[in-house]
Amino acid sequence: MADRKPLVVLGALVVAAMLxxxxxxxxxxxxxxxxxxxxxxxxxxxxxxxxxxDLDGGPGCDVEGxxxxxxxxxxxAVREVTGGFGWERATRRAILTTGSQPVGLTVTLAxxxxxxxxxxxxxxxxxxxxxxxxxxxxxxxxxxxAVVLRKDT
Numbered sequence: 436m437a438d439r440k441p442l443v444v445l446g447a448l449v450v451a452a453m454l455x456x457x458x459x460x461x462x463x464x465x466x467x468x469x470x471x472x473x474x475x476x477x478x479x480x481x482x483x484x485x486x487x488x489d490l491d492g493g494p495g496c497d498v499e500g501x502x503x504x505x506x507x508x509x510x511x512a513v514r515e516v517t518g519g520f521g522w523e524r525a526t527r528r529a530i531l532t533t534g535s536q537p538v539g540l541t542v543t544l545a546x547x548x549x550x551x552x553x554x555x556x557x558x559x560x561x562x563x564x565x566x567x568x569x570x571x572x573x574x575x576x577x578x579x580x581a582v583v584l585r586k587d588t
Contacts, residue, residue: 485529525565539573
């Protein structure tokens with residue numbers, strides 16, 4: 436009589452593979468439109484906050500806390516996320532709110548450039564992926580402009 440141990444092991448592996456597949460499809464974040472669940476941090480689903488620590492302000496940019504003050508043009512680089520695994524989510528989000536002066540905003544992300552003129556007190560959502568990107572602020576006032584980064588909920 437032949438040894439059935441290899442067949443039993445093969446059967447167990449097939450059952451385990453089917454269970455993993457079903458958990459991936461039916462579990463949280465599964466399916467064709469889903470993404471890898473982040474079991475350690477439920478807040479990461481919407482994105483981590485984009486903070487001043489993620490920014491490199493160029494000449495003419497004064498980044499203090501959550502406020503960016505500038506006169507003329509201010510180019511801000513959003514740092515690339517380093518470390519971790521490539522499939523982990525690394526989205527960072529913030530709401531940019533203008534001060535009492537209108538501000539021009541040009542955002543470059545993933546090779547696309549979008550521009551918008553923001554009125555005083557207007558909000559705009561910023562979302563950056565693992566690769567980072569840039570945004571450029573333009574102030575037409577001689578007294579200078581300011582914007583505030585707030586947490587996007």
